[in-house]
Amino acid sequence: VKASPRQERAQATYERLLDVAGALLAEVGIERISTNLICARAGVTPPALYRYFGDKYAVLAALGQRLMARQNDVLEAWIARHRGCGVAALVDHIEDLLRETAAVTRAEPGAAWTLRALTASPQLAPIRVESHRYVTDRLVEAYQAHLPEIDRETLWQRLRLAVEFGFAADVMLQEEERIPAETVFALTGQMLRGALLPAA
């Protein structure tokens, strides 16, 4: 039964703790990050952290959820933008979605490492899987509206894999500087279209 931040100062502390946690994931990794380290960097004492988070994993979970929520906002906006334009628009503008999602990841220093940590920890992995499934559901919804004749499960599977690859590309961006970001978007978009068009 943890408190949620009610006052402005508290809200700032809460967000700062998450920001610091993300930065530390990038610096020392999930295997070396610690609550004491997060607190020290954030300029608060440990009990301040435990006021808002039940334990260490709750911090990382909240960090991951905050990041994925921001990415989902991008997704919702993208879907809303192309929903009325037929399935061709949804397929043609995949690159936009990749680019905008990548912008969210790039904006936060430790975002890519947060996503990686979310994959690597057995304790956190379900959070990521759940989010990817949610994203897939929303995409299925958007596509199915224009393609009532397609088997829903088939569409789900194709989009689920597309989501996985989309995030894989996102996370690879900063890691492989031998491929320009725009090339990654273009190639990934091309691949995903290849998997979606036969269904469409």
Add this chain to the structure above:
Amino acid sequence: VKASPRQERAQATYERLLDVAGALLAEVGIERISTNLICARAGVTPPALYRYFGDKYAVLAALGQRLMARQNDVLEAWIARHRGCGVAALVDHIEDLLRETAAVTRAEPGAAWTLRALTASPQLAPIRVESHRYVTDRLVEAYQAHLPEIDRETLWQRLRLAVEFGFAADVMLQEEERIPAETVFALTGQMLRGALLPAA
């Protein structure tokens, strides 16, 4: 300056330490695994571990390298099998490569988690990137032989992304039971072909 195992017993101990480390990565994750825990599970005392490994990361690095070496063996065999058959064979049999690589991952209990840990730790990530680049180089070599007219860098970038997605699919296999393995292979193969054929 660490010893390498010379006698049979030592070799067995060395391999057992890596096996246990992989299993523990799956059970407790990279953020909770410890040398003491590995040793206890392997039935040896800590100095036995430090006889062969300089520190904790050396264990995980060796584990990752052993796994990726096994996957690379599969790759070499696959390339050798299709090298003489023209580029169509290389493109058509991508699913075989995915299937055989996945078999290696499935054979070892913690293999998928080893790959995830290798991505999530800033200390270990370079090992994985290097291996993926190596795999890409070998593939470029194989493809380029049949396609001398293609820009080598373009080919490299396409294959690099294909490698990333191949491993992403591999790691997703056990995590997303809503997609059958064969469907993952088929869809992934289809996507990768989509990115390779325009170049070919």
Add this chain to the structure above:
DNA sequence: TGTACATCAGTGAACGCGCGTTCACTGATGTAC
């Protein structure tokens, strides 16, 4: 084939340190009258 010695492969026990977490408390902010 047997023995002496060198090398290899471990054990037993502990070290200092930082971990995750908690207790009892103080200071800051909001609210009622």
Add this chain to the structure above:
DNA sequence: TGTACATCAGTGAACGCGCGTTCACTGATGTAC
């Protein structure tokens, strides 16, 4: 507008535990003659 009180947001200091790692040593295996 000022004061009394409730609630919120932190601090200071420490806890026990397991971490990564090491020292000095013993037991097992290989080798030379």
